[in-house]
Amino acid sequence: MSNVGMVLQTALGLILLWTLFYFGVRPYRIDAIRHRLFVLRDKLFQFALNGGIAFDSPAYVLLRRRINTLLRYGHSITLSRMLIIGWMGVPFKEYSAQQEQRWEESIDKLNATSRATMEMFSDTVILAVFRHLLLGNPLTVVICIADYIVNGKKKEIEPRMAREKVALLEEQAALAQSSDIERELQPA
């Protein structure tokens, strides 16, 4: 094959890979995170249906609204966006803290069992979104694999990892929710 032929075929291959990534993998990942969130929302509904918590309880309403916001803005949950917020979004931490306070107040009113279950649902949502963020970037995937090979699945690092995940996700959740608030602020 001539050199020109090789160049053109390589270019065609790269363009096809780009098409696969942009029009195939990207939309699939958005659908996948939405599916996981829908499953969690269904489990939350079942929990309420079985008498675990009232449908009009502030904790239920808040968590469901949070899941709905993540569902709607699932396409905006990207690592690049999270990093931009992490580096430049100082006021978001204050906003996240306000949201966290509302959540804490709402679950304080629940009994021990319901509280534990609602916290579990909340953590599962955060971990699902964080997993989506990490696995969306080839570089972070390589880092995760390397970390797994080097450290293995050590139990003692999990709580620390979870806390870091929660802190990062607060920024992302705040960003997603803000779009909703912004629309509410627009004149009808």
Add this chain to the structure above:
Amino acid sequence: MGTSPRVPPQPHIRSKLEGDYLVKFRKLDILADAVHLGVPWGCLVLIFLFTFLMVAQLAGKTTLANVGVRVLADIKVSQVLAYMFGAGGLGYGVLERKLRHKKVAHMEGHIKTLEAAFDPSRSSSGLTRKGTTRPEDKI
């Protein structure tokens, strides 16, 4: 999931914090969208640019028509089969995806009705009936 007719709420600022937050959010949102779109499309532009430069360099004085003929002559049956396999896989994926969206749209109404029977004030994700991003939310 699914969109329900929503009455637009009256405009109000809930707190000064949220007001300040929204202004700063808009700036970061524009930047994040630019990065989100710029990286992949930039890569595509680079592919075309480098291909053009390399072909221009290698082709020398040969005309574009000659280059085209040479490339077509170089293509082997095995390569054609590989491309057909790739395109077929892509097409299959697209059709499966469309079918899944149809299924979601079909089930959406049932779930909504059943859940509303127990929770009349249930909130919705605001996605389309197919479970996809609303056109106005797209980046």
